[in-house]
Amino acid sequence: MAPSSPPDDSPADNGTPDDAGAATDHDHPRRSIRSFVLRAGRMGTGQMRALAELGPQFVLPYQAQVLDPSSVFGRQAPTVLEIGFGMGDATARIAAAQPQTDFIGVEVHTPGVGALLKRIGEMGLGNLRIVQHDAVEVLRDMLAPASLAGVHIYFPDPWHKKKHHKRRLIQPELVALLATRLAPGGYLHCATDWQDYAGQMLAVLAAEPMLVNTRAEGYAPRPDWRPLTKFENRGLKLGHGVWDLLFVRPPVTQPS
Ligand SMILES: C[S@@+](CC[C@H](N)C(=O)[O-])C[C@H]1O[C@@H](n2cnc3c(N)ncnc32)[C@H](O)[C@@H]1O
Numbered sequence: 001m002a003p004s005s006p007p008d009d010s011p012a013d014n015g016t017p018d019d020a021g022a023a024t025d026h027d028h029p030r031r032s033i034r035s036f037v038l039r040a041g042r043m044g045t046g047q048m049r050a051l052a053e054l055g056p057q058f059v060l061p062y063q064a065q066v067l068d069p070s071s072v073f074g075r076q077a078p079t080v081l082e083i084g085f086g087m088g089d090a091t092a093r094i095a096a097a098q099p100q101t102d103f104i105g106v107e108v109h110t111p112g113v114g115a116l117l118k119r120i121g122e123m124g125l126g127n128l129r130i131v132q133h134d135a136v137e138v139l140r141d142m143l144a145p146a147s148l149a150g151v152h153i154y155f156p157d158p159w160h161k162k163k164h165h166k167r168r169l170i171q172p173e174l175v176a177l178l179a180t181r182l183a184p185g186g187y188l189h190c191a192t193d194w195q196d197y198a199g200q201m202l203a204v205l206a207a208e209p210m211l212v213n214t215r216a217e218g219y220a221p222r223p224d225w226r227p228l229t230k231f232e233n234r235g236l237k238l239g240h241g242v243w244d245l246l247f248v249r250p251p252v253t254q255p256s
Contacts (some may be wrong), residue, residue, distance in 0.1 A: 034134060035157060035169040036084075036108050047114025054117040060104070062133035064141045072129060073102045078149030081106065081181075083135040083169065084156055088116025090229040094152075095128040097225060101149065103128045106135040135169075139177055146183045155231040158194035170201045172208070179210035185251040187214075191226065191244045193235035198243035211247040220246035 043051075060072065069079045078101045085091040085105040095103045105128065107113055113132050120128055131138050156169040170190065178188065188211060192198050198219065205211055214220060222244045232242060 033166055035136070035159075035167050036134070038108060041109060041111040043111050043114055046118050047111055050117035050121055051110070051114045054121050055113075058117055058120055058128070059113065059130045059132060062131055062138060062142065066144045067142045069102055069104070069147070073127065075102075077102045077127070079104060079147065080150040080152065081135075081139075081143065081148050082152040082154070084153065085112065085116060086155075087112050087230055088119055090154060090227045091116060091128070092119035092123055092125060093227045094225060095125050096123050099127055101127065104131060105129070106131045106133065106138050108132060108134060136174060136177070139174075139181055143181045145180050148181050148186050149183060150187045150189065151178055151182065152226075153188070153190045154226070154229050155192055155235075156190075156197075158192065158197045160194070165200070168197060168200065170197070170204050172204055175204055175208045175211070179208055179249055182210075182249040184249055186249050188247045188249075189223070189226070189244065191222070191229075191232070191242060193232060193240040193242045195241060195243070198245070201243075201245050205245060205247050208247075210249055212250050214246045214248055220244045 060067065070076050073079075080101055080103050082091055082094075082103060082105045085107045086109070088105060088107070091103065091105045095101075105116060107116070107130065110132070113130055116128075116130060119125070131142070153169065157167070159165055159167045175188075182188065188205070190201050190205070192201060202219070206213060206217070222242065223246070226244070228236070236242070
């Protein structure tokens with residue numbers, strides 16, 4: 001999961017068997033290769049308390065049914081999805097800085113969910129909800145076409161080894177699905193500190209017919225509103241570069 005080049009190729013710190021994450025979940029047979037490995041992580045007492053006390057209010061259960069964000073948040077507002085928020089530090093700061101926008105963060109890792117709930121409580125964030133589930137299925141099942149104002153994917157697991165590249169989140173199928181969930185004018189913002197993955201992201205996003213690169217053919221500068229993430233900071237200390245990509249689904253233009 002580290003943004004650096006660890007000795008193994010794991011998204012966690014404890015190694016990844018070659019077949020880890022293969023389809024063992026018989027409830028969801030349509031997904032065969034997952035971009036994560038579920039692992040036990042230590043929970044702090046604050047995170048556990050936040051899960052128990054705030055989870056019922058701020059964690060939306062995964063359901064194979066389209067969600068109505070206006071009934072969840074009790075208002076009409078642009079909705080932004082974040083995939084893989086990790087410990088949620090950047091997520092909470094972005095939500096606090098943009099109170100007119102509603103955010104749905106998706107993460108599979110329980111300590112991260114606990115950590116973000118703790119932040120939600122401390123910062124009094126009413127515009128943020130969490131879904132603890134595979135984001136690919138959340139996109140497919142819970143989010144209506146053309147419903148999102150934006151999608152954030154920050155430092156997704158790089159899956160360093162070539163034989164594991166198939167586990168990378170940014171693949172043509174996922175990007176095609178994601179593009180359908182963006183409203184016209186909506187954006188997709190990705191960042192990585194793994195150069196080889198940045199190249200793959202640029203190629204995959206550029207090849208998606210529903211999306212247009214806001215930076216002609218290249219990478220984007222980090223927008224002011226994206227704070228440094230935990231993994232990014234770790235990578236920067238190791239001397240890594242960072243590549244941001246900002247694509248949009250073009251707005252519908254009226255024929256003149
Ligand atoms: C390298 S971490 C980066 C976390 C955070 N964005 C940051 O920059 O600090 C990637 C995160 O994505 C999560 N993840 C990977 N695939 C996912 C999926 N399909 N659905 C939800 N979360 C996923 C992992 O559990 C992990 O916490």
